[in-house]
Amino acid sequence: xxxxxGAPDAAHTELDLDELYEAFVNIDGTLTKEGDTAIPRVIFGxxxxxxxxxxxxxxxxKAGDPSVFAFGPSTNPPDxxxxxxLSIALRQSAVPAWGNLWQKAILASTAxxxxxxxxxQRGLGVSEVLTERLRDSTRAALGMTELPSNVMxxxxxxxxxxxxxxxxxxxxxxxxxxxxxxxxxxxEPIVAASAPLYFFLDNLDVVEPYAPRPWQSCQRxxxxxxxAMAEDNRWRRIHVVVALKDTVVQSLxxxxxxxxxxxxxLFHRLEWSTYQSREFLRRKINALPEELLxxxxxxxxxxxxxxxxxxxxxxxxxxxxxxxxxxxxxLLLPRDVVEMGNCLCDxxxxxxxxxxxxxxxxxxxxxxxxxxxxxxxxxxxxSGIEVARRLMPSDAPLRGAGESFGLTGAEAEHRxxxxxxxxxxxxxxxxxxxxxxxVGRDRFDVTVLRTVQATIAAELPQKEGPQEALGGxxxxxxxxxIDGNLETGEARFYGRSEHDGPMLPEVAGGFAFHPSMIDYxxxxxxxxxxxxxxPEPGFLNILGS
Numbered sequence: 001x002x003x004x005x006g007a008p009d010a011a012h013t014e015l016d017l018d019e020l021y022e023a024f025v026n027i028d029g030t031l032t033k034e035g036d037t038a039i040p041r042v043i044f045g046x047x048x049x050x051x052x053x054x055x056x057x058x059x060x061x062k063a064g065d066p067s068v069f070a071f072g073p074s075t076n077p078p079d080x081x082x083x084x085x086l087s088i089a090l091r092q093s094a095v096p097a098w099g100n101l102w103q104k105a106i107l108a109s110t111a112x113x114x115x116x117x118x119x120x121q122r123g124l125g126v127s128e129v130l131t132e133r134l135r136d137s138t139r140a141a142l143g144m145t146e147l148p149s150n151v152m153x154x155x156x157x158x159x160x161x162x163x164x165x166x167x168x169x170x171x172x173x174x175x176x177x178x179x180x181x182x183x184x185x186x187x188e189p190i191v192a193a194s195a196p197l198y199f200f201l202d203n204l205d206v207v208e209p210y211a212p213r214p215w216q217s218c219q220r221x222x223x224x225x226x227x228a229m230a231e232d233n234r235w236r237r238i239h240v241v242v243a244l245k246d247t248v249v250q251s252l253x254x255x256x257x258x259x260x261x262x263x264x265x266l267f268h269r270l271e272w273s274t275y276q277s278r279e280f281l282r283r284k285i286n287a288l289p290e291e292l293l294x295x296x297x298x299x300x301x302x303x304x305x306x307x308x309x310x311x312x313x314x315x316x317x318x319x320x321x322x323x324x325x326x327x328x329x330x331l332l333l334p335r336d337v338v339e340m341g342n343c344l345c346d347x348x349x350x351x352x353x354x355x356x357x358x359x360x361x362x363x364x365x366x367x368x369x370x371x372x373x374x375x376x377x378x379x380x381x382x383s384g385i386e387v388a389r390r391l392m393p394s395d396a397p398l399r400g401a402g403e404s405f406g407l408t409g410a411e412a413e414h415r416x417x418x419x420x421x422x423x424x425x426x427x428x429x430x431x432x433x434x435x436x437x438x439v440g441r442d443r444f445d446v447t448v449l450r451t452v453q454a455t456i457a458a459e460l461p462q463k464e465g466p467q468e469a470l471g472g473x474x475x476x477x478x479x480x481x482i483d484g485n486l487e488t489g490e491a492r493f494y495g496r497s498e499h500d501g502p503m504l505p506e507v508a509g510g511f512a513f514h515p516s517m518i519d520y521x522x523x524x525x526x527x528x529x530x531x532x533x534x535p536e537p538g539f540l541n542i543l544g545s
Contacts, residue, residue, distance in 0.1 A: 004292055005284050005341030009052065038265060039198070041226050041241055044249040045270030046477070046495070047382055048335030051243035052202055054270060058241060059200040069117060072200025072241075074153040078218065080207045082162040087214035089168045094214075097175075098221020103229060104141070104180055105157035106199070110238050111138040111187050112152035114194055134186040140179035154199055154240060188234050201242040208245075209425050212389030219248045227252075230266055246495075247386065247475065250502070262498060271495070274535070274542040277332040278323055284341055292345050294358045302326070306344070307358045311365070315528045324543050328534050329372040329515050331379070331477045331493075340371035369519045376478070376520025380436070383472035384429030390468050391460070392424060431459055432473060436521060442513045443486055443529040449511055467503055474504040478517065480533075481508035487530025490537045 039058055043051050055073060062070035087094045115135055139147055142157075143164055152160075165171035191197075204222070208215040222242060229235040249267065252258045261267060272280075285293075285301040295307035302323050303309050310319045330336035344359075347367040351359055359367075435452055453466040460469065473479040480493035481504070491512040494500050504511075512533045518526045534540065 003338075003342045004288055004345040005338045008048075008335045008338045008342075039239060039241060040268035041230055041239065041266045042223060042244055042249060043241070043268050043270065044244045044246050046246055046331070046333060047378075048331070048333040049270040049272060050334045051270060053334075054268075055200055055202055055241065055243045059198075062198045062200075068196045068198060069113065069194075070198040070200070071113065071151050071153060072198070073202045074155045074200065075203040076159075077155055077201075077204050077206070078158045078162060080210065082159075082165075083218045084211045084214045086162070086165075086168075086171065087211075087217040090217075094217035095220045095224065098218050099224040099228070100175055100221075101158060101161060102154065102222045102225035104175060105161060106154045106225065106229060106238065106240055107180075107183060107187060107235075108138060108142055108161075109152045109154045109157040109199065110191065110197060111183060112147050112157075113197065114190060115147060116150055116152075130186065130190060134183075134190055137179055137182040137186045141177055141183045143174070143177075154201060184234075191235065191237055194237065196237045196239060198239045198241060201240065204242070205245055209385050212385055212425070213392060216248060216251070216389060219244055220251055223248060223252060227261070227266065247389075254502075272332045272334065274327065274332060274539050277327055277330070277334075277337060278543065280334055281323065281327065281337050281341070284337065288345070291352065292348050294348060306364060308361075308364075311361055313532065315523060316532060320532065321540070321543055324534075324540060326368060327543075328532060328539065329368055329519065330375060330535070331514070331516075332535050336371070336375050339374065340368060343367040343371045372516040372519035376514065376516030379476050379478045379514065379516065380432050380473075380520065381425075381429045383432050383476040383478055384427075385425050386472040386475055387428040387432070387468050388425045390472075391428075391462060391465070428469075428472075431456070432469060432478075433521070435469065435473075436478075436513060436517055437525050439513070440525065441527045441529045442515070442518060442533055443482065443510060444512075445486055445510045446506065446508075449506070471503040475502060477535075478514050479504060480512050480514070481505050482510035482512050483537075484509050486510040490539075491533050491535075492537055493535060496536060 039062070043054050043058075045051055052073075059070065059072050062068055087098070090097045111134055115131065115138070135147065139145065142160060144160075148156075161174055162171075165174060201222075204219050205215065222240075223244060226240050226242065229238060229240070246269070249269075253262055282301040285305045288305065293304050295304040297304065300309070306322060308322055311322055311325050312318075313320050313325075326340060327337075330340060344364065344367045347359055347363050351357075351363065435456060438455055439448055439452060449470075453470070456466040456469045460466070462468075470479065474494050477493045477495065480491040482489040482491050484490070486509060489509055493514070513526065514535070515533050518528060536542075
């Protein structure tokens, strides 16, 4: 049964595209069936920002448009082992090689798909001679005696090429085939006469924790290929739309010419402000059934849901606005709001079973604690993956000892590539957990930061170890900087400005952990100091508007 607030991850929901579109909470108004919706090529944001749902909503829009070909969402990316081996074999040339592979795969999938549709309801509108030439050149480029009799996605084309590449030399020979140029020459006039094509790609980061750096090369290569084709007049009718993590796109923005893409219509960043997150919460509440609403009719959505406008903060000795209390325990991301909403709805359902119509303050706090605990745990683990991606050597998945990756005391043997690499990410996450425990409070000054850096340096022999470890927490929103007074100043977290760098700024009045750290590790390990920490400057003023 579908949870009251919906599924937190659209990539694993069983709803069809139309149902996903109807369930999509269109906060920024960028998607509409009535008017023209600009379709970006790259949807990016943090884990939990709604990339998969947004991608599927776009897919639903185009699937219902008879003037285009739309296929997806494709959720079966290249084989994990091939991504590792190819990225490692290519070393410094991994990203451009992946970009070359992705471009050829996209062209091949376009050719196969157009040929397939030519035999269906919509023809290509070109002569049979051109069609046959395209078929011959595509077969030759792919090394196939017969082309598939259905749609071939870019994922499928990459998997096919890699399956024929038994070695790096063989891989290069396949991509160097002169037939690829022939395919381009034959495809160009047919694409020009064709309806626009849309391929929607997702799930590229599902197994990334096992090999962060090889998968980063694969994803960055796809990103470069999409941009190159979008800027090539011959291929602008081929739209490959992909959901990527913000770290992949940021790696492009950080290049010499990357700044020109920051505001490009090719990209759509999913950002969530306090206002948008509150609106998302309220719309989810307004869709709840009557039996999950415990307050009086006519009150605000959150009061109608939880029968209270505020809640006591026992630790800090104050009362908090109920919406502020809920939202400050999240990263203002839709996945966090959905998970917290489902926890509270479960608590309401349990209370109804016990014959009560409302939740107590303790029950509200317990439900929020359960959701925030998971948010904090996930944030630290993903921070560990980030540190692994930047500190582990590119050939780490094929090597056998944890010490090789800068972790003292790591196990010398692991059961296999995946187990070994994930174990390293786990150990980075464990290190970050120890760091938070050592600080022991949610607000702290630069003196404490220096102590933490020394602790990290003792465990990570790389010179950049302390900077990278804290940078991982910063980029995942687990640590922020305080402007002004240490106990009352507002915290600023990563991603609230396009000028935020990848490393934790050390010129600040102080530092603060995200509130979920208290829930994850417990008040006995992370004590609350001064005012509550909020996820965005001006948080309370926005809620009061």
